[in-house]
Amino acid sequence: MxxxxxxxxxxxxxxxxxxxxxxxxxxxxxxxxxxxxxxxxxxxxxxxxxxxxxxxxxxxxxxxxxxxxxxxxxxxxxxxxxxxxxxxxxxxxxxxxxxxxxxxxxxxxxxxxxxxxxxxxxxxxxxxPLNGLTALQALAAIDPQPAESLLITGAAGGVGGYAVELAAAAGIRVIASAAAADEQVVRALGATDFIPRESSLPDAVRELIPGGVDTALDAATLGPQTLAAVRAGGRFVSINLAATPIPLRGTKVTTVLVHADRKQLDDLVAAVDTGNLTxxxxxxxxxxxxxxxxxxxxxxxxxxxxxxxx
Structure with missing residues (x-):
């Protein structure tokens, strides 16, 4: 072969x-x-x-x-x-x-x-499999709740796009960051708010949510720039060990390195077959x-x- x-x-x-x-x-x-x-x-x-x-x-x-x-x-x-x-x-x-x-x-x-x-x-x-499981496992690591806000960087990418759609389906307020040209695509996936990646991310987030977001999934691996947009005591997850920042201001910082999981694969397949994952x-x-x-x-x-x- x-x-x-x-x-x-x-x-x-x-x-x-x-x-x-x-x-x-x-x-x-x-x-x-x-x-x-x-x-x-x-x-x-x-x-x-x-x-x-x-x-x-x-x-x-x-x-x-x-x-x-x-x-x-x-x-x-x-x-x-x-x-x-x-x-x-x-x-x-x-x-x-x-x-x-x-x-x-x-x-x-x-x-x-x-x-x-x-x-x-x-x-x-x-x-x-790879991007879907990464998105699911990253979301599970920070466990955003419906009353909380979630920032997703790289929201038009493979992991970020799945994360936006999965979080939005769970009723989470998603603040998405991506290239300005991707705004309509990202909003169609379920993002409530959009921040062009050309903006200063921490400042733009605080214009929307004073103090910063409750949780963040850093699919664009921006590291400290994304963490700076998270409120004190908030939760942050990276999908790249080299881009994982130091947990400043009492934040909880986690790195997720994807692994296979049969149940999660089944969940992703079900989301596709019900039209809930693009x-x-x-x-x-x-x-x-x-x-x-x-x-x-x-x-x-x-x-x-x-x-x-x-």
Whole structure:
């Protein structure tokens, strides 16, 4: 089978498409025939080099791709909840692997997989796991209540957009920050208030809410700038360890590093099938053009995810 890998990570590295033996599912695992796999910023991080860091040890080859949509191709021992031919989505949430989701087939633990939504195709479904789970887990970390305010930076992006929609559906007042050109998109997702990212975020927030917001989800990884918009004693969550600020003024600061969760995947699928979660695909590429897809992602300015199709 074909798989996208990086052999020599670094700033000059390129992702390669290589021929490798088709992996076999072990006990408690399933093999998925990949129909679509989203391209995410974490793929660029792997390409640029995470080996020898606190995230992962060095290895000879790094698999690329976290999101997958496809069909069950084979199941390992003790797997009873999935059968061959069943449409699924899943998350490959380990950095230290030689093969990942951007491939013809991928093996995942059964707990990383959920039945696919029935109302969208596999290309759209492939955009759900990584960004959807990150949004859910970040919101859970700060637990905004209906009587509270929530600031979401990067509100037009993958994680931020899902977070806006999920929080708005829960009755939370969402103050969204994104590029001025994205205001209508972000408001359509459910944001109550909008702040152009070109503004001074702490000052603009306090014009709306004296003292600052109760909670903040920093999907744009602005760090101290976002924390400065939070009231004393408020709650802040980052999705990037390097961009997590010091908890000043009695704030509670948390970092969420996403992990697979079957129940949360089921919840996201249900939100899609009931029309409560909007999926956005920016463009598609064949698997053999994965390097071009990464280059386009690195250039920025996308709204929605790029998806590669074997």
């Amino acid at each position: 074909r798989a996208a890998v990086v052999r020599s990570p670094g700033l000059e590295a390129v992702v390669e498409l290589v021929e490798v033996p088709t992996p076999q599912p072990g006990r408690g695992a399933v093999r998925i025939k990949v129909a679509a796999a989203a391209v995410n910023p974490v793929d660029l991080m792997v390409r640029n080099g995470v080996g020898g860091t606190p995230f992962a040890a060095p290895r000879d080859q790094w698999g690329i791709g976290w999101d997958v949509a496809g069909t069950i191709d084979a199941v390992g021992a003790d797997v009873t909840e999935f059968v061959p031919g069943q449409p699924v989505i899943g998350l490959s949430d380990r950095l230290d692997v030689s093969l990942a989701a951007q491939a013809d087939y991928v093996v995942l633990e059964a707990g990383n997989v959920a039945p696919a939504p029935t109302t969208v195709n596999s290309i759209a479904a492939a955009t759900i 999926l956005r695909v920016a463009d598609t590429y064949p698997l053999d053009a994965v390097a071009a897809a990464q280059q386009r992602l690195a250039a920025g300015g996308l709204r929605g995810r790029l998806v590669v199709i074997p």
